[in-house]
Amino acid sequence: MKLKISFVAIALLVAINVFSQNTYVFLGSYNRDKTAESIQVYQLDTINGKLSKITSAKNIVNPSYLTLSPNGKYLYACTDTKTPNAGSVSSxxxxxxNKTLTFLNSQRSGGENPVYVSVHKSGKWxxxxxxxxxxxxxxPLLENGKIDSIAQNFQYMDGSIHKERQARSHIHSTVFSPQNDYLFMPDLGADKIRCYRFDETQKQPLxxxxxxxxxxxLEAGPRHFTFHPNQKYGYCIEEMAxxxxxxQYQNGVLTKIQRINTHPDKITEGFESSDIHISPDGKFLYATNRGKENNIAIFSIDENGLLKNIGYQSTLGKHPRIFAIDESGKFLVASNVITGNVVVFKRNSKTGLLxxxxxxxxxxxxxxxxxKQI
Structure with a gap:
């Protein structure tokens, strides 16, 4: 009996160790110096939260936003971000x-200043x-991971009431629905969340x-969007407000049921809310505040999808833009643009605190x- 228990314990430890060594953290940046490592890749030890650098990529201008293919084999980036008369996506x-990150190709992004990129669950778009x-x-995405030329491009001209920031449309994210059959696009400039049906069988799927x-x-400035794991609710963070x-979400239709501040009521201006994610268990929502606050707002999620603020966690730096939660739900990793630091937080699964x-x-x-766990 003791021998059998020992074998089980060893097997469990091996499984935990393998899991911890197969989770990777990918970092993008605003970097015009082509000699610098503008994309970096780390292993995340999901036992102790340690980050260990394994590879990087150079000769890339401003890879400001990243995403991965469903199988984790390919990395895609918005490149030439904030570069006048330019804009590209790269693979x-x-x-x-082998601990390598190899450049495959780039294509024009179809507009200036690409800021968000998504991959369809099929890995083909x-x-x-x-x-x-x-x-x-x-x-279209090719079988070898390269990006093909643009199949569709839509441009929008309408704006909203803020004369400086909303003179025209500003698409800030492109988010697939839970079933990947719709695409939602928060438009900061127009105070709209745009929507298309996505038919992956067509040459022009939108x-x-x-x-x-x-x-x-009005003057909300919708920025990023995420869906609850139960697929019944969607959450949009509003940068300007x-x-x-x-x-509530059903078949491509959103119906608003709540609006709640990401900041304490005593703060009345200077909002720069940024990113938003939900824990894998669906119990907590996290949102970053830049500007004066530089923190992560933490919310509990009720069974009816409504939010309740339960606290704030400093990101221990300035200007947190994008953060991520690992697939186990144990860790949240935050980036601070101005101070150039990446901080790992352990997440309490019961309280949601960091x-x-x-x-x-x-x-x-x-x-x-x-x-990404690969």
Whole structure:
């Protein structure tokens, strides 16, 4: 009996160790120096939260936002971000065994200042949003991971009431629905969440719907969007208003049921809310606040999808832009652009609260984090 228990214990330890060594953290940045490592890859030890650098990529201008293919074999980036008269999306092959990140190709993004890129669950389509020119582009993905030329591009001209920030459309994210049959695009400039049906069998997969957009509150500045794991609710963080709008979701239609601040009521201006994610168990929502606050707002999620604020956690740096939660739900990793530091927090699964763990990683102008178990 003791021998049998020992074998079980050893097997469990091996499994835990393998899991911890197969989780990778990908960092993007604003970096115009082509000699610098503008994309970096780390292993995340999911036992102690330690980050260990394994590879990087150079000769890339401003890979500000990253995403991965469903199988984790390919990395896609918004490149030439914030570069006048430019904008591209680029692909890389990631080989964890050889510890390499190899550039494959680039394509024009279809608009200036690409800020967000998503991959369809089939691994055959890439969609990117261009902020400055307010457009969305769809690219086919080839079997070797390379990006094909643009199959579709839509540009929008309408704005909203803020004269400086909303003179025209500014697409800030491109998010697939839980079933990957719709695409939602928060438009900061127009105070709208745009929507298309996504038909992956067509050469031009974006199909107009009877509900092409949902109007948000004026001067909300909708930015990023995420769906609850139960697929019944959607959550949009509003950069300009410093708020989160909660929606019921069904068959491509959003119905607002709540709006709640991401900041304490005593703060009345200077909002720069940024990113939003939900824990894998669906019990907690996290949202970053930049500007004066530089923190992560923490919310519990009720069974009816409504949010309740339960606290704030400093990101221990300035200007947190993008953060990510690992697939086990044990860790949240945050990036601070201005101070150039990446901080790992251990997440309490019962309370939802965060606690710094391990040693920080330094990376100049770090802007994006993605985590993938491969």
């Amino acid at each position: 890389f092959e990631f080989n964890p065994e 890439l969609v990117n949003g261009n902020y400055t020119e307010g457009s969305v582009s769809v690219h 199909v107009e719907t009877d509900h092409p957009f949902l109007k948000t509150d 410093g708020a989160i709008s909660v929606y 606690k710094k763990i391990g040693k920080e990683v330094k990376m100049e102008n770090v802007s994006c984090i993605q985590i």
